[in-house]
Amino acid sequence: MDKHDTLHTSVDVRDFINAAPVSRFQILISTMCFLIVALDGFDIAIIGFIAPHIRGEWQLSMVSLGPLFSAGLLGLMVGAFCSGPMADRIGRRRVLILSVAWFGAASVGAALAPNVAWLIALRFLTGLGLGGAMPNAITLTSEFSPERRRGTLLTLMFCGFSLGSALGGVVTAYLVAGVGWRGLLAIGGLLPLALVPVLWFTLPESVRFLAIRGGTQAQIAATLRRVAPSHVVTGQTYSAADDRLPSSPVVQLFHRDYRRGTLLLWLAFFMSLLLLYLLINWLPILAERSGLTLKQASMFAGLLQGGGVLGAIVLGVLIDRFHPYKVVAVAYLLGAASLASLALTDSAVWLAAGIFITGFCVSGSQVCANVIASAYYPTSNRATGVAWALGIGRIGAVAGSFGGALLLAAGWSNAGLFTILAIPAMLAALGILLAGTKHRPATQAPDAVSAPSPTALS
CATH class of the missing domain: 1.20.1250.20 (MFS general substrate transporter like domains)
Known part of the structure; x- marks a missing residue:
């Protein structure tokens, strides 16, 4: 292909990512999301490990602990329902970083709670951030993963959640005597807050999101150049085949x-x-x-x-x-x-x-x-x-x-x-x-692990 032809070439960003080998940049994105879900798992699990210490300090009944556990789960639910549509409108990166900052700040606030009512309210607010972080970490990792390796990369990334949950028990066993339950909640908040600036400088916006939401060609090309520098050709334009449907x-x-x-x-x-x-x-x-x-x-x-x-x-x-x-x-x-x-x-x-x-x-x-x-x-x-x-x-x-x-x-x-x-x-x-038996119309462009057509998996 000569230079003149290249100027008129449009490349689907999904095909670009699928054609390129997995790069250090994509591994970096998966690693950042691994850390996010690990901190997510730590913050979700820690309340169960410190509950006996909270109960002992405030002389609570077992019944009083129920709302404390339920508040976090309710926050997770509401956070998930709200964060998805927001991320599809303003971007995965922004909502993901905001979610991490949110649950970090709320967890630090929970460490300062003067009574159980405040702690319940702050655990709900923590849950809002936790509920927003996980689905967007999954989405961002998915959209930067080639289809042939998506399952492996996403499941390895998601193992961070189990690791974080397990670490909650280990950290409680070794530190609760020294720092108390408030100190453990503070740790669960300060770690994600410390991660926020790292995420700001390392995480890109999804190129697939940019391609359908008005991102500039320069933005898309700059990000793809970090994925596979040798595959980016001057004059190429980039698009996404799965165009936006005309509804929310x-x-x-x-x-x-x-x-x-x-x-x-x-x-x-x-x-x-x-x-x-x-x-x-x-x-x-x-x-x-x-x-x-x-x-x-x-x-x-x-x-x-x-x-x-x-x-x-x-x-x-x-x-x-x-x-x-x-x-x-x-x-x-x-x-x-x-x-x-x-x-x-x-x-x-x-x-x-x-x-x-x-x-x-x-x-x-x-x-x-x-x-x-x-x-x-x-x-x-x-x-x-x-x-x-x-x-x-x-x-x-x-x-x-x-x-x-x-x-x-x-x-x-x-x-x-x-x-x-x-x-x-x-x-x-x-x-x-x-x-998995659902048939998509030919006009759609499903990913490799989306619902298969009657003849083959896309």
Whole structure:
């Protein structure tokens, strides 16, 4: 091609990223998002670890702790629902950095709370930022990842959440005696605030967002030059094939081309997070009822999280190689089978193995469901699609937390509980599998892990 022809060449930014090797710049973006979700996980988990110390200092009843936990979950829900449409209008970068600064500042404020009412209010405000950070970290990482490696890069990035959650327990064990619960909340706020200037200078805006929202060619070319300098040619123009639909990002979720898939993804997210949060909150009690010591019972939460991390990595590689919807649906079904099998024996060894397998299949599948959601929607409402799916999932998380209490109060045996818990996993598998059969019109340009056409995966 001569220079004159080059001047008239237009390149789709998605094709540009897909054609280039994974660069240090893309790894840097994934690393920054890894740190964000790690701090997100730390701040979400820390309240559970410090709750006994808060209760002791203020002489609170167990009932009084309920609103403290619920406030954070409510904030996560509202933050997710609000941040997605905002990011689809003003940019992923701005909303992501604002969310990190917001939950950092709110966590520092919570450390100064004079009473439980103020602490509840500030935990709600913290949740708003936390709810906005995660979906936008997923979206930004997705839009800078080549389709052939998206599953691997996103699942590795999302492992930061599990790491941050686990670190909450370790940090509490070693530091709470010295700095108190207020000091731990302050740490959970100061770390993200310290990260904000780093994010400001390292994170770019999504080139796909710029291409559909009026970004200049110079801006897009400058960012793509950091991805693959040798692929940027003077005079080329850049565009995005998945043009903006003529409606708001939220309304687009219910566009005729996405409505069915949106509802099916919501079903999967709701059921998946209902199951996971029920297990996270009540698994130690279930294990203790099986005859284990309190220390042994507490370790089962670690088995669930550890299985989830390994499952996310393995399944992330598999969805890059095979049909992603089928891989995730099969994993959910294996998780359901694992849970049902726990009703057949009281063996501590099998209970440990079954919980690990459940974490591998269900928690790992939930991470991959985030990958699927991030690729299911067009650029114009991708952040909204991911954020609202997570918001619906948070409703499931609340339902799971309260549902476990109701089932235990009703006198359900462990065998009965494990049997009934297989149902949400099966429904999550059904939602993902049916979402994968949705046919897109030829005018759309879905990503590699979006809903396949009847003949092949796009």
